Amino acid sequence: MAPLLLFFGLALLTLASPPPENSNGLQPRAVSETLADILDNLRDGVNVDDIKQSVLPDFWSIPGTDEITKELGLNETGIRALPLEFLNIPGYANYTSQGWNVRFHGMAYKQPLSGPGVVSNHTLDEAANKFLPDFDISELQPHEQDNSRNLTSAILSLPQEGERLLFALNASGGRGFQGGWTGVVEWAKTTDSRGEISGFVQLPTNSENGLPDGNATNAMVVELDVHTNRTDTGNATAYLVPRDGITILSDIDDILRVTKIYVPKEGLLNSFARDFVPWMNMPEIFTGWFRQHPDSPYHFHYLTTTPEQATRVYMDFIYKTYPLGSFDTRPLNFTTVDQTFSVRRTLLNEIFQTFPNRKFILIGDTTNSDVMSNYPELVSAFPGQVQCILLRNTSATDPDNGFPYNTKGFETLKQEQYMFFTTPDDLRGLDFANGDCRNASARMGTVDFSWQGLPFEKSAARGRARGDMWAAVVVTVAFAVLL
Incomplete structure (x- = not known):
């Protein structure tokens, strides 16, 4: 863990000093020292567990709108001149006796670093370079430079509090459903201090075109187009999910795309600069x-x-590469300790509680400690809902991976309920509707329900005692860092 913390410490260095504000409240030249202050503030948001789950540090402690606008030298006139944008996260809807309830989740924001006239490309490049250690953005290909600038601009966006939003809805036609239903939802509250909205809304109905019956036998998943007013960036799709059926729930990094979060320098390049690429032929398996x-x-x-x-870049990649579906991401506003420190488990609990009659196929990889603990815990927390847990054994497929992982949580599970695999082809032929969960022809190896992938554990000469010693070291160091 120490190299990762050192790495992020080196990434968040300082820039130079700001020029005076111009008459429009915008700064066309470098605002280096102020950006340095913002980036320095991110240090408190880097949490050891979060780094293990994502190549990006935890930005929930990023300064608020007032702080960022002050540091960038923007006044109210300058902020008003920026267009409102909305990140509309594709949601899901469950069916109840009162009809369909759709989960809305999104963020209203403005991006002061996104265009010319506010700050120069030079300033934006300086900020982007903080996330590209040992590289300069000028060394990247033109499209990679654009990727870095876009992501940096998004990270340093200004959440917009107090915005009232309206959503126009249209149920698309599909197999077994003619479509044609339309409706409008006005969000009952304005956006919060982080620019967010989050919650469920019961869909309005009309007498002309009804929505599908979510309790019907062999009911289809129906797409619901969602258009946000006041911006052309807030369009998305929500999914009307029947009461019964199977949901394939998957993590993304190092299971659907190549991230290499276990090699920090590669991980940041793959997230901040390079185009996202799928892991091997995983899209083919999902298409099947x-x-x-x-x-x-x-x-x-x-x-x-x-x-x-x-x-946004994650969603764009998924929808161009994998089957369409709903999405969950780390929210900005937290109201409970669980939401703050157990984000994945909180999101998993919510979708399991929303669909108590559906079966879930859980997909992830062994480098993600949240997945390794959360997935098996769901088996006992929600009896009968977890059909399969499918985990890529990253240690077995990438020699660069030095992250140990703990399989202790799988000890009480039935063997036919989970599968560790090494390539996407190991999943070929699984038919979840027929109850499949393991591919007998795949090389799954042995699981001894303890720490695995520890340094030198493959060396027989060091024996089991050496592995036990490393397990103790890992736990001791983890506690030392966290405390």
Whole structure:
């Protein structure tokens, strides 16, 4: 863990000093020292556990709108001149006796670093370089430079409090459903101090075009187009998910795309500069599942704990590469300790509670300690809902991975309920509707329900005692860092 903390410490260095504010309240030249203050404030948001789950540090402690505008030298006139944007996270809807309830989740914001006239490309490049140690943005390809600038601008966006939002809805036609239903939802409250909205809304109904019956046998997942007023950046799709059926719920980093969070320098380049690329032929496997049962298709749900400001690129990648589905990401506003320190488990609990009759296929990888503990815990927390846990054994497929992982949580699970795999082809042929969870032809190896992937553990000469010693060292160091 120490190299990761050192790495992020080196990444958040300082810049130079700001020029005076111009008459419009905007600064076209470098505002280096002020950006340095903002980036320095991010240090408190870097949490050891979060670094293990995502290549990006935890930005929930990023300064608020007032602080950022002050540091960038923007006045009210300058802020008003910026267009309002909205990150609309594709949601899911469950069916109840009162009809469909749709989960809305999103963030209203403005991006002062996103265009010319506010700050120069030079200033934005200086900020981007803080996330690219040992590299300069000038060394990247032109499209990689754009990737870095866009993500840096998103991270340093200004959440907009007090915005009132209206959503126009349209249920698309699909298999077994003609579509044509339309409705409007006005969010009951204005956006909070972090620019967010989050919660469920019961859909309005009308007598002309009804919505599908979510209790019907072999009911389909229906797409609901969601358009946000006042901006063209807030369009998304929500999914009307039937009461019964199967949901494939997957993590993203190092299971659906190549991230290499276990190699920090590579991880940051893969997230801040390079185009996202799928891990091997995983899209082919997901496409096979999407087509597997056309009369009763699976629902796909994607979950990442990457901070909300940085998730637009994740969603764009998923929807161009994998089957369409709902999405969960790390929120900015927290009201409970669990939401703050157990983000993934909180999001998992919410979707499991929303769909108590559905079966879940959980997909992740062994480098993610949250997944390694949360997934098996869900088996006992929600009896009968977890059908399969499928985990990529990253240590077995990438020699650069030095992260140990603990399989202790799987000891009480039935063997046929989980599978550790090494390539996407190990998943080929699994038919979840028929109860499949393990591929007998795949090389799954042995699970001894303890720490695995420890340094030197493959050396027989060091024996089991050496592995036990390293387990103790790992735990001791983790506690020392966290305290």
